[in-house]
Amino acid sequence: MSTAVAPELDIQKIRKDFPILEQKVNGKPLIYFDNAATTQKPKQVIDAISEYYEGYNANIHRGLHSLAEKATTAFEDSRKIFQKFINAAEVEEVIFTKGTTDGINLIANAYGRKFLQEGDEILITAMEHHSNIVPWQIIAEEKGAFLKVVPVNTKGEISLDDVEQLITDKTKIVSVVYASNSLGTVNPVKEIAKLAHAKNAIMVVDGAQASSHCVVDVQDLDCDFYATSGHKMYGPTGCGILYGKRAILEEMTPYQGGGEMIHNVSFDKTTYNDIPYKFEAGTPNIADVVALKHAAEYIDAIGKDNIMAHEQALTQHAHERLSEVPGINFYGTAAEKVSVVSFTIDNVHPYDAGMMLDAKGIAVRTGHHCTQPLMDHFGIEGTIRASFSVYNTIEEINFFADSLKDIVAKFS
Amino acid sequence: MADNTINTKQDEIIEKFSMLDGDMEMMIGYLMELGEKLPEMPESLKTEDNIVKGCQSKVWLTADENAGKLHFQADSNTAITKGLVSLLVSILNNGRIDDILNADLYFVHKIGMNRFIGTQRSNGFLSMIKQIKMYALAYKTKLENEA
Known part of the structure; x- marks a missing residue:
């Protein structure tokens, strides 16, 4: 794994290569955090x-x-x-x-x-x-x-x-x-x-x-x-x-x-x-x-090391910001990990969180992620999973964390 | 004489949803409020038999008959789905068996349910409607056999 600090990638320029990211979902700018399911495609592809x-x-x-x-x-x-x-x-x-x-x-x-x-x-x-x-x-x-x-x-x-x-x-x-x-x-x-x-x-x-x-x-x-x-x-x-x-x-x-x-x-x-x-x-x-x-x-062309460093920076930031969410439990805190953050929140069903995030334009995956034996091992039905890619930004993660705090407040 | 209560309640819901103007967050908020209004279902009724088949979330639904009218109790393990079942219960609770059986639940189409809760949840919602109609049919048959 690269130990390099986040490089000076021009993320806004990279985002312009992905036409799908320009749209609004439910009236809000799309924040696509379901990259582990499938990534978006650049114009070149x-x-x-x-x-x-x-x-x-x-x-x-x-x-x-x-x-x-x-x-x-x-x-x-x-x-x-x-x-x-x-x-x-x-x-x-x-x-x-x-x-x-x-x-x-x-x-x-x-x-x-x-x-x-x-x-x-x-x-x-x-x-x-x-x-x-x-x-x-x-x-x-x-x-x-x-x-x-x-x-x-x-x-x-x-x-x-x-x-x-x-x-x-x-x-x-x-x-x-x-x-x-x-x-x-x-x-x-x-x-x-x-x-x-x-x-x-x-x-x-x-x-x-x-x-x-x-x-x-x-x-x-x-x-x-x-x-x-x-x-x-x-x-x-x-x-x-x-x-x-x-x-x-x-x-x-x-x-x-x-x-x-x-x-x-x-x-x-x-x-x-x-x-x-x-x-x-x-x-x-x-x-x-x-x-x-x-x-x-x-x-x-972007450089895999650069992509990895950017994604690592996003993942680390997500762990930090999401730790502020009351009742959050992380699944998957390995020393070596890719840009996937999987978690549950006490008293908030993942489906509810997923739909409420979607209403805010944020696409995450909820459920067992086709790993049911693993969910059984942890004794849970499923998690909320946010997964990041090269075109995601720190600002998106901040909005995500703030949105989750709002959602949790509605359940308390 | 036809009882228009079901349609009156449906029209109220259509009106309410039109005021929300397609704002997804407000619609979810409204559904969650409805879910909170649902009377608590006794834990003893949350059995495997009372689970509505075809829903992604767990939904328990029971019906009791009294003087030809049906009384429903329901719950779900997710807040939004609880709101959805609450929506149905609020329209059909204490309805006459025949009215429930014959009810044309046009509000589902009118509020664009499919668009805002997605295909999978919509299928689950239709399963709840089907379950309610099954209860009505079962009680109708039972009452006719007893008569």
Whole structure:
């Protein structure tokens, strides 16, 4: 994590790149604090989608005509950009998916189905999103394997000692969220990967939240898979990437068949295409993948260190200001965390708070955030979650804190 | 003879909401006030059976019959939803069974409920209306069988 102080980013200039932020909601200027659910998109990304459809929409890889060539080049350029963005060793290790959920399901089905055996174990943590629980439960049930769970402490952290103890000779897959969507906790995935590899298990990283908030270097992390979503890093919805190490991807059997993923098809036998194409059956989401490249370039242009420092400053300020709210209880106070602040307020139901904040133009998320087991662990139904992004400001947080104080006063 | 009480009460609510002029904060404030006016529901009635299915928040709703009229008791674990159920109770409480069954609750559309509480809460609100009509139908059947 960067320890730099907040840089001199021109946030007002950055905000102008996001047309959606200019609007009013319920008559009040929009304050968008639901970035962990999805970030807003800069003009560069939005324009890239129209430019694709207006200028060079064509199906990729197979066509010989000029438009197909242009679309294929743009699509494959995006793959190269993402190879660099996550520092994959080879461009073929980058598979385009619908998003993190799709990526994890791909691993569960194409790796898990082939290599899991009865009695094997899959290790996850108590803070996983449902998308890093349910695909494993489905495949575990099918194969007679078991799911084991690393507990979290009161701050929302896991301990490496627990991880080490829970990884056994039977553990085949360790799948851990890099940054928790509910708590913000950043997990030591590099260290966990070492522990997994020491027992010959593979390491899967759920990078849905991490990609726009953490430095991602898959070679340094030495993870075997890294799944992420475009829409949480200023890109379009419905597209993401799955990184996998070449040797592992080549051993895996595709779980979706169709066009694009084959070498040769006959009624007797079909041979599969090389990686990454054997995992990209059917016409992909070309427009959004092409636009996703612009999201990565947008992040790089501002500088991820600068974004992280700004978000850290916002998060710290939010913790300070929100501490003034009577009856507030924070969930997720890990030493290493991304820009997520999750809390409850005594005697104020999160739904009421969410709706009253919306009336003031503030968009937050309320509920279990697709992490029901984690909420059960804390003995709560859900939280109010504010999550910040590069375009958010200290002033917005001040208004948020003051608004919450007003709301609490209405309940006393 | 048709009892116009239900419509009179609906018209009062439409009038009240039009005065709030679409101001979301004022509408929420009004709903919360309504919720506070709801008589306290005994804890013994807050059972799993009395929960209205289809609401995101917990809503408990019961109905008792007396001389062909229904009396409702309700509560919710969230203040705004409590206001919503209170709104319904204020319109339909002590209404005749047939009037409740036949009530055209046009206020829902007129005040633009869907727009201001959102689709999910609107569905929950419709579940409350459905539950009230189910109670009315159940009592009607019961009374007819007893007659």
